[in-house]
Amino acid sequence: MIETHAHIYDEKYDEDRTEMLQRAWDLGIEQIWMPNCDHTTIPGMMQLAKTFPDKCLPMIGLHPTYVKEGFEKELEIVEEWLNKYKFIAIGEIGMDLFWDKTFRAQQEEAFLFQCKLARKHNLWIDIHCREAFWETVALIEKFADSSLTGIFHCFIGTLEEAQKVIDLGFKLGIGGVSTFKNGGLDKVLPFVDLENLVLETDSPYLAPTPYRGKRNEVSYIDLVAQRVADLKQITKQEVIARTTKTAKSLLTLAS
Secondary structure, three states: OEEOOEOOOOHHHOOOHHHHHHHHHHHOOOEEEEOOOOHHHHHHHHHHHHHOOOOEEEOEOOOHHHOOOOHHHHHHHHHHHHOOOOOOEEEEEEEEOOOOOOOHHHHHHHHHHHHHHHHHOOOEEEEEEEOOHHHHHHHHHHHOOOOOOEEEOOOOOOHHHHHHHHHOOEEEEEOHHHHOOOOOHHHOHHHOOHHHEEEOOOEOOOOOOOOOOOOOOHHHHHHHHHHHHHHHOOOHHHHHHHHHHHHHHHHHHHO
16 A cells, blocks of 8 residues: 555654554555655655655655745745655645635745646646635646646545546545545545545544544554445455555656
8 A cells, every 4th residue: 555645754753653654564555655844844754765765755845834925945945855856746735725815826826836846857746725626726727737747635525626636637635534424525436436546644634533633643544445445335455456556657757
């Protein structure tokens, strides 16, 4: 299995990171893909990439909720890192209008700039969009590059929105929300081809049932795989095999 989105460098793991990772390896997790937030998260992320070079694979990018005054400097740092290290993706990037709309224009500017970096370096993008799905779609369409691809991480939208993601050439990142009683994905996943899905946890956030409200961790991805299998009425093994194949297809862009 490939965990396509986990913040394993987060301070919430400082007391037991080694044990948490061992539980993931024991489960059969081949790789953990690490999205970046801003310059402060780079050192911890890169240390994990150095310690587990074949297992913990980093992305680089500026998360939309970290877009503030002076965000241009953050983008310079992203670009500097891209010129000295081979990342698997640009991420996580996107739009977030849930907490604060103050820097909406700057979020848009940062997103489009990082899309350009993705094309320059032949990488896919890992998208965060909260309360901003159609705004993010509009930016992708404005960018107008059919070769741009990636993952809509933590997808929790409607079937119409899922189809739009697929039509744009992107994959749906499915995590713990799929296990929530009122998460809504029970009305979506049965109708989406498995080849359009990848699995994630977004650890330490959004832990699946029965751990909802607690710290999430990578090994809980097994519960997500089982939930997808149940909704699609197939085996968990088939979910794992096919989502892993889809995830690996993204890696070929960065090879």
